[in-house]
Amino acid sequence: MPELPDVEGFRRVLAEHGQGRRIERLRVLDEGVLREVSPRKLAAALEGRRFAEPGRLGKWLIGRTDGPAVLLHFGMTGGLVWHPEPAERHRHDRVVFQLDDGELCYRDMRKLQGLRLADGDAEVDRFLAGEGPDALTMGRRQLAELLDGSRKQLKALLSDQSAVAGLGNLTIDEILWRARLHPTRRADGLSGDETKNLYSQMRWVLRESVRAARVPDGPSWLTGHRERPGEPCPRCGTPLSKGRRAGRGTVWCSRCQPPEGP
DNA sequence: CGTGTTGTTCAGTT
């Protein structure tokens, strides 16, 4: 689930329910999600602190406090869930922030990623130094320069978090489908118009997805047609193509997205 | 008992 739009949703959860609140107690239910920090150290660093305004870069949620910050990454199956007051433990709750008026649960079935502790803004910056510009605020020229400087396939380049931060498998397929670009087109092989169009489709898909806190899967979205085999393209009716591109399960329309462009 | 998965990383190959 968690791509930029989902994480933006988690950021809103943290802003609404965490910001200004005191962390009374930190419970680590599964230390398998802690990265380079022990449960004791994390608890000592965060208990008694108040959450400040949360941030986000790409798929990273930045939980700032009046002291250190906690960085959260949600892998493929994670989420941040708010419970006002008592709630039964979900099987996959891994870390619980007990606040004065409820609790925030870091929940994740698989434990591919997790939580890190950053001592301050400088260390947050250091941890996130490898991330590219955030896809939501990236400029048109910035994207054009990125494309021009790479010979990678579009899907591979857009999946690379050090090139653009926040796009995931679903978002990328959706954007490329709307921009009518084949996933394996070379990044530096796009025309000026194609580049402009890619940018505007990226903006539109992200805007709509952030609003829904997920990539929508309605009838007019490619995302809703990934699973069932042989589904028709929502735009032209051609059966959708599926396969592995850039190492990821990829869906595209062979008619709308010809391999060599128009 | 196989296969696949909305993410990332690393070793190895082209």
Add this chain to the structure above:
DNA sequence: TAACTGAACAACAC
């Protein structure tokens, strides 16, 4: 060098 491939991580669903 840059780009690409496959495996690994963990916990499921089918």
